[in-house]
Amino acid sequence: MFEVRGFAAPQANAPLVPFKVPRRDVGPNDVHIEILYSGICHSDLHQAQDDWGPGIFPMVPGHEIVGRVKAVGPGVTKFKVGDYAGVGCMVDSCRECESCKRDLEQYCLTHTSFTYNGTEQDKTTPTYGGYSTDIVVQERFTVKISEKLDLKATAPLLCAGITTYSPLRHWKVGPGQKVGVVGLGGLGHMGVKFAKAMGAHVTMITTSASKGADAKRLGADTVLLSTDADAMKAAASSFDFLLNTVPVSHDLNPYINLLKLDGTMVLVGVLTPIDGMIGGALMLPRRTIAGSAIGGMAETQEMMDFCAEHGIVSDIEVVDMASINETYKRLVKNDVRYRFVIDMATMPA
Template identity: 55%
Template sequence: METTIVKAYGAAASDADLNQMDIQRRVVTAKDVEIEILYCGVCHSDLHTARNDWGGTVYPAVPGHEIVGKVTKVGSEVKRFKVGELVGVGCLVDSCRTCDSCKKDLEQYCLTGFTGTYNGKEKYLGTQTFGGYSEKIVVDDHFVLKVPGNLDAAGVAPLLCAGITTWSPLKHWGVKKGSKVAVVGLGGLGHMAIKLAKGLGASVTLFSRSEGKTEDAKKLGADAVVISTDPGQMKSVRGKFDLIIDTVPYVHDVNPYVGTLTINGTLVLVGYLGELDPMLNSVPMIMGRKSVSGSLIGGIAETQEMLDFCGKHNIVSDIEIIKMQDINQAYERMIKSDVKYRFVIDMASL
């Protein structure tokens, strides 16, 4: 298969800084869309992959799965997109499309495993996939999304991971006007959970460990802030919430939050992967049919639904724009949570 050379930024090894490199992209096939990348959001998964924190990274690794850009070419069978259109690509660039999950528009749960935008398997070239820290990308048209023209393009980029990761559970658990939703953690995911839950008409509370986040949370649309380290405040919200979205990316005690769920309420983990420590106490769960669940990004139809919703309600991420050359410093700042609330790379800098 024919390829073209594309300028990118990536890591050559787990202990190496990201640097400029050349990668190969396939030439557009009948079903493909070629996209000139304008903006790419920076996600914690990018850093974990670049540094092989989860194991299994194939080098060189080019991260980036919050991509917004312009269509520059379309394949002969592509009907949905035209050259010049503003489009997005999220965490998925392929799946089997025939399993039960894919047939239900749940490509993120593809039973044979979806193809990630980076560090996945490039089916045409037999190499790893390369992400959005690059000049352009070629993606099967099924996995390309239409971006509403009224939204700030840079602010849209994080919707494609941080946005859909919080939208999917809000929709799955039926959040609507009058629902009571709480959010644990105020970062890239947490700030989107607040905005989207508020957009859906819910009453929204932020759980925070410190008073310092109160003003920011209320600016984002939170109705209340509960300090989770204050026993009195925690007691005041016992049995209150229909849904809690827990975005904290490291191991922490979720038991205190379970007690704040109403009967049939659910706490959904979207930030942390791994074993819970301390363990879950099942008593409050059994006594109120409460659930602790998990959720992963969203399917393509659901992501498009979210983008359309954001277009209608004028919702984008709060971002700090950086140059591609500043990515290594951005990673260090991200580890310290020193960003409100998502870095976005202006790809013109590449």
């Protein structure tokens, strides 16, 4: 056991403060990563505020972690010291259940150890996330990152990236398909990049006319304003697939109506209760709504390799560790295009 420098929310709704983060000694299959950058996911804020409580405090947020390998256990085969490595939303799972055997550790039937605000497999030892200088993680729960990519801009791929990549792959999005991405934020901007790179015709569906130009820059073929009733009517029953990244409860019906026969809308942002979904709108024609949570480790590696091949990274703004509480305030105002990333070199001594 050793301690490293980090920032933690000492309790619900309190500002983050410096915190000595305990890390385990490097085991046979562990990778010790010197964290260089840590993305700020909107869920960091929700959990630090205990919106979804009860949270585990003190809480060190951060599950979009990239850095350099500092040491490896003797059983580690994927890395050598000095390689780039990433850690996402999970640091362990039972590795034996049906889901784990299918490389879907996020759906582990026993216990997924989330990267922070979770517990290790003993269901007791708290996990601490990426707002820290170092982390020690099981090799299975790390990914390799190509040297070809801008490292700091790869951090958000570990959550925002895989969360959007996985459903696009699972529902086999590709050429000849009309795909809509609902909501242009951290998730949505990655959804546009991936859907485009997979060969689909991509429409950004947003409430904000001002985001239209940006959406096209990111790769969207067209922009559909969900506030424009005529445009929404003209687009009815025309989409094969919708990736809905909106993180708050909202009326699903206008989007359901955009789906064609056998079209699917996948929710990746909204965790809360949704009112007013019209049953009949799912029936005529036959339409599907589904949910999806991040992706398994093998698929996360696949996504990282896809990003290297297609030159895809996140659009980011680098911030200092000490400014985290101010950064959270900007996040609440959606004053970010499209992901904040903490430069861990700014960690106070």
